[in-house]
Amino acid sequence: DMKVTQMPRYLIKRMGENVLLECGQDMSHETMYWYRQDPGLGLQLIYISYDVDSNSEGDIPKGYRVSRKKREHFSLILDSAKTNQTSVYFCASSSGGNYAEQFFGPGTRLTVL
């Protein structure tokens, strides 16, 4: 069963706290992504990972960092969260071929107070 999982699904943090969002996939996909989605702005790419320890900034990497130590697991870290990082965060994975689609996780709704 092809699946992308995300934990936690909902998270409330105070400004300045650290945040860890976790993503897993069971499809052995090489490429994984972190997006945030805000009303009217669509999906914005934060980071892309091509494989273990091979990560690249997306369009809005400021304030975020990532970690990928195993192919099936990709973490998004917010050091000292800010209120403008309140958003819905989606993880996705893809096999990387030209015709390959992205599979999305269920999302994490993060609120920073």
Add this chain to the structure above:
Amino acid sequence: QQKVQQSPESLIVPEGGMASLNCTSSDRNVDYFWWYRQHSGKSPKMLMSIFSNGEKEEGRFTVHLNKASLHTSLHIRDSQPSDSALYLCAARNTGYQNFYFGKGTSLTVIP
């Protein structure tokens, strides 16, 4: 700069009607297009893909692609209330792993 533009931003159609959604890329290197559907509170799920000029039909859904104009369109016939969702267009260049997403078209089908 948004590489993928979608229109209209929102669309209301009656149940049983036809919904037509548009997507254009400003990047001439784009080769592949996908349409994703995202119901409220859920994650995007791939609906259809198109990589060659022409038309592709799957049930009530038809997608067109004109590579010369980098324009794709999605048509939903006999629209159902369950089709109410945000429709996202995604594009990608050959050899690159980045997907470019448009801001989406919000479709509402009224019973």
